Amino acid sequence: MKQGQDKLVNSPICNSDACYESEFTTADGPIKTWLCMTSGYTSNTTMKTNSETVKLVEETTADLIKDLRQDHEPPGGGESLAWFPTVITMPEKGMVFPEPIKDQDDWQWTVVKNIAIPVEEQNKYPDPKNPGTFYKSRVDMKNSLHFNKLCFMDAAEELGMFK
Numbered sequence: 001m002k003q004g005q006d007k008l009v010n011s012p013i014c015n016s017d018a019c020y021e022s023e024f025t026t027a028d029g030p031i032k033t034w035l036c037m038t039s040g041y042t043s044n045t046t047m048k049t050n051s052e053t054v055k056l057v058e059e060t061t062a063d064l065i066k067d068l069r070q071d072h073e074p075p076g077g078g079e080s081l082a083w084f085p086t087v088i089t090m091p092e093k094g095m096v097f098p099e100p101i102k103d104q105d106d107w108q109w110t111v112v113k114n115i116a117i118p119v120e121e122q123n124k125y126p127d128p129k130n131p132g133t134f135y136k137s138r139v140d141m142k143n144s145l146h147f148n149k150l151c152f153m154d155a156a157e158e159l160g161m162f163k
Contacts, residue, residue: 011036012072013083014150019075034075035086040098040109040152041070043083054082064100064107088156094139096155099146109147109155115140 011019016038094113122134
């Protein structure tokens, strides 16, 4: 897999100049990906609006993410692509995900961090994929942090994505 040069481009979602573009080559050819660091929306060149890739994403993703889908030309032009808010999961740190406030037009970024489970309480958290073992950390939903829908970079930074 060959990687191209990464750069910042203007986001078709919010017109911010903090949309991270990356290109790499697979056996099927080159693929460009985008992640807008302002809005948190992402897409790639396989996400043409009526493609099998988009159908698969929509079959397997949360309703809110499907409801927030936007279709736009990619930076630099081309065929319209489906753009979705991203979900970041960092196993040792936690998650960043979109969460509704009242309805699909009123949403925010939520950050939940992983916290250690005390050894004496780990038996309350069995790992269903590995019988006989127990989780050592869990997501701390009680202390979630919230960020405006155009502050994805702040949410990602709070999670520790850039460290």
